[in-house]
């Protein structure tokens with residue numbers, strides 16, 4: 154069993170022999186360990202063990218660094234996520250976070266391995282191994298007369314239930330049976346005196362090891378020349394050094410020189426001096442009879458040891474130096490503790506001063522524990538705590554920067570959002586106004602065009618005869634030829650009208666359209682941003698072809714009901730005269746006469762119609778009869794009618810007048826008949842065509858002008874629609890930008906909030922480490 158449990162029996166023994174111990178430090182210790190109940194004494198010793206300072210500090214700082222590690226991972230993820238957009242954090246900061254993580258992980262690993270290390274040095278056979286065994290309460294290390302320890306042996310606690318050992322550079326677990334001998338054999342056979350063998354001892358078997366104390370035994374400093382190497386390899390991380398001296402002799406130069414070397418390399422190392430084998434000195438017969446002389450010897454040893462520590466090494470103040478020198482017997486303590494644990498028979502005959510030596514050893518252990526605990530807390534944890542605080546502070550700075558940057562960015566985004574909303578509202582209103590004005594302009598232009606097309610077409614209709622006259626395809630009265638002639642004339646007239654209208658109107662239309670387009674473009678482009686404006690100017694505005702109005706004058710269709718009348722008609726014929734003088738009424742009469750099928754060939758001469766009363770005593774009824782007969786005669790073209798008509802005239806005006814008239818009439822008829830040539834037929838045809846087309850074209854003037862203005866309207870509205878679409882797209886883009894700015898502002902707010910939370914966490918961790926320093930490190934230093 155370990156040292157702590159043996160303290161109970163030591164305390165019990167002390168009750169008998171403590172009176173011999175006058176040293177005040179042992180009295181103080183006696184009071185602490187005078188406990189009636191062994192179990193409660195163990196519990197008390199465990200709970201009040203100074204080593205618990207280190208144990209609790211280690212647990213606390215490990216817990217804190219666990220939190221720091223989790224925190225660094227969380228913050229690292231946060232920063233890595235932010236680095237994607239590269240606004241708030243840079244790639245360098247991500248790398249820095251990786252560095253923090255590596256540092257914290259490294260510290261955590263070191264912390265997990267951290268322990269309190271005590272190294273034992275002294276000349277061969279001074280009892281170093283025995284002291285360690287006594288402290289551990291078990292024969293773990295080999296000890297014996299002569300040079301037994303040939304390399305460094307480190308005893309440390311392990312969670313496993315069975316002990317094992319490992320050698321330097323070889324993590325393989327080696328057999329544990331006869332561990333002392335095995336370690337000894339390893340030292341002898343394979344390893345140099347600077348090499349290290351680690352003995353992993355179950356923590357459950359020893360409180361000291363459970364409390365993270367590691368004990369290192371060394372070969373005798375008087376038999377090695379590798380002292381510098383020892384210091385480098387085994388002393389620099391030691392918290393406490395124990396010089397195991399032989400109380401039978403004074404401190405040797407080899408011992409002193411070694412610690413001079415140590416104190417040169419380390420600042421004020423913690424050194425305890427154990428005057429071991431004090432039992433042998435105390436058992437000298439001369440001291441048994443005269444205990445005062447033993448005290449003198451003790452005093453001499455004490456003065457030299459104190460002088461060595463205070464004046465030579467200067468590692469401790471004079472008033473504390475006596476607390477570092479103890480007169481003990483490791484052999485007796487080990488025996489006592491082995492007996493207490495049942496591994497060995499109880500010592501029946503206790504030598505003189507046994508209890509006080511046992512007690513002084515315990516006192517050493519107490520002082521040693523206090524010292525190593527405080528020292529180890531400072532040496533092991535202070536730097537880590539400082540580093541942890543530095544990391545926490547650096548992260549606070551970084552997060553504060555991110556928080557502030559995110560806040561500023563958010564403000565910018567909100568401002569941008571406000572500006573965009575204003576612009577959106579403004580553009581919407583301006584678009585409404587512009588649309589209204591443009592529509593009015595378009596309507597105005599459309600009416601103007603309508604009016605101009607109408608006027609131009611009317612003028613063209615007025616000059617239609619000229620257009621028809623220009624048509625000089627060969628004319629023949631043959632129906633087939635005439636049909637082709639008509640078709641070609643339709644085309645000529647349609648094309649001519651279209652061409653003339655275009656010539657008259659295209660400049661007006663173009664300038665109107667152009668000015669309107671320029672106006673609407675100027676109005677709309679101001680609603681676009683620079684980029685969209687350029688785009689519009691590049692792809693939208695230039696027309697590939699100039700706009701042309703299609704007049705759609707389809708004369709073939711328009712004049713399809715045209716039927717020419719190019720039969721010869723004597724201008725002084727009854728029908729012509731009737732038509733001339735009586736107009737439609739005569740026509741109706743003619744029609745009626747035709748329908749009544751008046752018999753032909755009355756033989757009467759046609760008479761010039763007149764509105765005046767008939768001369769030569771011809772009554773109204775006679776004129777009516779003559780007219781009817783003439784009409785019937787001409788209408789029937791028969792000789793009977795003519796005969797009847799002539800008969801009537803002979804009877805009325807006399808044969809001479811009739812004869813003369815008929816001669817003249819016949820001459821005229823012959824003249825007209827002879828001059829009724831193809832050319833005359835063509836003229837008649839064209840005249841009829843002009844009349845017919847004029848009438849029909851007049852009917853479509855409104856339709857055509859409407860059609861043209863509609864085309865202009867379509868063109869302008871098309872342009873306006875394209876421009877409006879651009880503005881609409883611009884508005885959609887702006888709305889999207891508003892939403893994006895809103896989302897970004899929200900994200901930035903969340904980022905700032907998250908950065909603040911993380912900053913608070915860093916502050917909390919810094920405070921935790923501060924409290925840790927205050928609780929453990931500040932206390933340990935004072």
Ligand SMILES: Nc1nc2c(ncn2[C@@H]2O[C@H](COP(=O)(O)OP(=O)(O)OP(=O)(O)O)[C@@H](O)[C@H]2O)c(=O)[nH]1
Nearest residue numbers: 278279280281282283296297300301302430483484
């Ligand atoms: N009487 C007496 N003998 C002791 C005491 N301490 C150690 N011894 C004996 O001294 C001898 C050497 O003890 P070790 O513990 O092996 O000494 P060491 O300093 O480790 O020796 P090395 O390992 O060789 O350097 C052993 O026989 C021990 O029993 C003591 O306090 N009193």
